[in-house]
Amino acid sequence: MKRALMLQMMNTNRNDMESWYKLKVQEIQTQSARQNMEQGYQKDEVKRLRTQLTDLRGKLADLEGRNALLEKQIQELNYQLEDDQRSYEAALNDRDAQIRKMREECQALMVELQMLLDTKQTLDAEIAIYRKMLEGEGDGPGLRQLVEQVVRTTGINEVADTETMRVVKGETSSRTSYTRSAKGNVSIQDPSPEGKYVVLENTHRSKEEPIGEWKLKRKIDGKREIVYTLPHDFVLRAGKSVKIWARGQGGVHNPPDSLLFDSEDSFGVGSNVQTILYNKEGEERATHIQRQSQSAT
Numbered sequence: 482m483k484r485a486l487m488l489q490m491m492n493t494n495r496n497d498m499e500s501w502y503k504l505k506v507q508e509i510q511t512q513s514a515r516q517n518m519e520q521g522y523q524k525d526e527v528k529r530l531r532t533q534l535t536d537l538r539g540k541l542a543d544l545e546g547r548n549a550l551l552e553k554q555i556q557e558l559n560y561q562l563e564d565d566q567r568s569y570e571a572a573l574n575d576r577d578a579q580i581r582k583m584r585e586e587c588q589a590l591m592v593e594l595q596m597l598l599d600t601k602q603t604l605d606a607e608i609a610i611y612r613k614m615l616e617g618e619g620d621g622p623g624l625r626q627l628v629e630q631v632v633r634t635t636g637i638n639e640v641a642d643t644e645t646m647r648v649v650k651g652e653t654s655s656r657t658s659y660t661r662s663a664k665g666n667v668s669i670q671d672p673s674p675e676g677k678y679v680v681l682e683n684t685h686r687s688k689e690e691p692i693g694e695w696k697l698k699r700k701i702d703g704k705r706e707i708v709y710t711l712p713h714d715f716v717l718r719a720g721k722s723v724k725i726w727a728r729g730q731g732g733v734h735n736p737p738d739s740l741l742f743d744s745e746d747s748f749g750v751g752s753n754v755q756t757i758l759y760n761k762e763g764e765e766r767a768t769h770i771q772r773q774s775q776s777a778t
Contacts, residue, residue, distance in 0.1 A: 581763060588755065592703055596753050599774030660770040666690055667717060669756050669769040676747035677730040679756060682722040690717045696759045697725065701749040709742050
């Protein structure tokens with residue numbers, strides 16, 4: 482009885498062991514199949530990624546080549562742009578120089594024309610005076626009649642001659658006109674007629690004007706030119722003026738109210754005087770033109 486029971490228990494255990502073994506083998510086989518499938522998928526994925534990586538590397542090399550070409554083109558364009566900019570600036574400088582030269586020539590021609598007009602006016606006045614003297618005014622004898630009388634009488638009437646000279650002097654007068662302009666706040670006030678000084682004024686009420694190294698040029702009768710350069714870092718205060726004295730004319734060097742021009746004894750005297758103020762770039766900023774002419778009264 483016991484033996485049969487033992488055999489039954491052994492058979493039961495064997496069956497259980499076989500069932501458990503088969504189950505485990507089946508699980509292992511299933512897991513192995515799953516792993517094989519996953520490995521196959523991973524291999525395919527790795528292969529696909531490698532192919533994609535190869536394609537991307539090829540595209541990257543192509544893009545790097547195109548990028549290098551574009552960078553080279555950009556560099557060449559920058560060089561060309563710099564050359565064009567230098568050429569443009571040179572052309573602008575040449576144009577500005579030509580414009581300044583033409584302006585100076587036009588201004589000189591205007592001064593010369595004004596001198597000719599003043600001379601013509603003076604000559605016309607003198608001709609009119611001489612004509613009056615020659616023909617005589619009213620019923621009085623003229624110079625022609627007096628000369629004929631002198632020739633006939635071989636004598637000279639000193640009183641009549643003195644009166645004639647007085648008439649000439651009395652009918653001729655001097656006239657002085659001034660023209661002034663400014664491109665900004667700094668202007669040229671009326672310079673000394675004797676050439677002792679020139680005054681620059683800042684007409685702005687609150688803004689200072691740095692005019693260091695600006696040049697003040699005086700052209701006398703279109704011939705002589707006097708140039709004064711203002712001190713470095715000189716600032717003309719708002720609403721103030723500075724008087725620039727020629728050497729030996731009674732002025733003192735007391736910036737910023739007065740300056741002394743050591744190189745010249747005078748700023749020059751003439752019948753046609755141009756005073757022009759230029760900035761450091763050579764641009765005209767202010768002018769003052771004085772004209773003197775003779776006219777009949």
